[in-house]
Amino acid sequence: MIPVTLPFIPPKEDYDILLHGIWKRQWLTNMGPLASDLEMKLKEHLGVEHLLFVTNGTIALQMAIKALDLKGEIITTPFTYVATTSSIVWENCKPTFVDIDQKSLNIDPSKIEEAITEHTSAILTTHVYGNPCDVEAIDKIAKKHQLKVIYDAAHAFGVNVNGKSIFEYGDISTCSLHATKLFHSGEGGLIITKDPMLLKELSHIRNFGHDGPEKFYNLGINGKNSEFHAAMGLANLNYxxxxxxxxxxxxxxxxxxxxxxxxxxxxxxxxxxxxxxxxxxxxxxxxxxxxxxxxxxxxxxxxxxxxxxxxxxxxxxxxxxxxxxxxxxxxxxxxxxxxxxxxxxxxxxxxxxxxxxxxx
Ligand SMILES: Cc1ncc(COP(=O)(O)O)c(C=O)c1O
Missing domain, CATH: 3.90.1150.10 (Aspartate Aminotransferase, domain 1)
Known part of the structure; x- marks a missing residue:
């Protein structure tokens, strides 16, 4: 039988060494040393300044919408996985579908402006199959209409445009590290932003909104990932x-x-x-x-x-x-x-x- 995809599995010894450390430290989750190490190594590998390792690519999208405080309508592509759209609905916003370009299969930027209304707050679109959207055109439209941009880069691990990581485009980019992705941590996701204030917002959101054990900074959720998933990511990164x-x-x-x-x-x-x-x-x-x-x-x-x-x-x-x-x-x-x-x-x-x- 040949399936459409199979996950890459690293040599078991590579994972075992990391598990040994988890057993020794008895630190299983809550931003443990392996999760921090994975974040550091991924920043280096991808050439991005800030990045958060989260539970999955879906929660990454929802956290991005929350951090940007988006309301009303969000322009998006219909040609993507359902998580792109469901995240918008889950965050109480309304997806406005814009047609795709017949050649790139990404959202057609020439059709975005006619879909903008007074209720539009953002463009959230996917680099489908890892093929970058026309980021220059989208960012230009967003600036003109003062819209935020989120790129669902779930498929785009390791992709560069004009010599820099695709994750550096838009206000926030998200990625999925699900087992079926070319680089994975079993389950997992990434959030990338260049903006240190947004990073602060997002890192609090990831941890229930906590700002220390007795104080809260914002409305958060459990977006953390475990040491076991970080270990899988670290083991895979070598390959x-x-x-x-x-x-x-x-x-x-x-x-x-x-x-x-x-x-x-x-x-x-x-x-x-x-x-x-x-x-x-x-x-x-x-x-x-x-x-x-x-x-x-x-x-x-x-x-x-x-x-x-x-x-x-x-x-x-x-x-x-x-x-x-x-x-x-x-x-x-x-x-x-x-x-x-x-x-x-x-x-x-x-x-x-x-x-x-x-x-x-
Ligand atoms: C385009 C796209 N966005 C979001 C997701 C959701 O990612 P995850 O499965 O890590 O939640 C996927 C997952 O396959 C995807 O293909």
């Missing part, structure tokens, strides 16, 4: 380069074998390199996509219709909204299996099956 290289090799193999296949890849930001987090393709037609899914399934191979259906159509707690490209692309997009332990032979098999489905 991040190897993970990147293996995913690059597999991606290039797909590219080569699928050059005559009737599907296209999202157009990548021209001042950025891919992190190989996913292998999404947009099929020529939904019919061909469904034919391919069937043939792959018959061979115990499972990709994922990531992201289908469009969130602007499918959430029971929001009104359905037609959007030309989100509707169209979500029906034709598919992520092929991509993970560290996938072999070149398996990629070749997947490509052979796709070509066979196309040619039949």
């Amino acid at each position: 991040v380069q190897a993970i990147h290289e293996q995913r690059k090799l597999l991606t290039e193999r797909y590219d080569q074998k699928l050059r005559n296949f009737k599907a296209i890849k999202p157009l990548w930001h021209k001042h950025s390199k891919p992190n190989y987090a996913y292998y999404p393709i947009v099929f020529e037609s939904e019919d061909l996509l469904l034919k391919c899914i069937d043939l792959l399934k018959m061979n115990e191979i499972f990709g994922r219709r990531y992201f289908y259906p469009s969130l602007s159509r499918s959430l029971p707690y929001l009104e359905s909204k037609p959007l030309k490209w989100a509707d169209n692309i979500s029906k034709r997009v598919f992520c092929l299996p991509l993970y560290f332990n996938l072999t070149v032979e398996e990629v070749d098999l997947i490509c052979r099956l796709l070509l066979r489905a196309q040619n039949n």
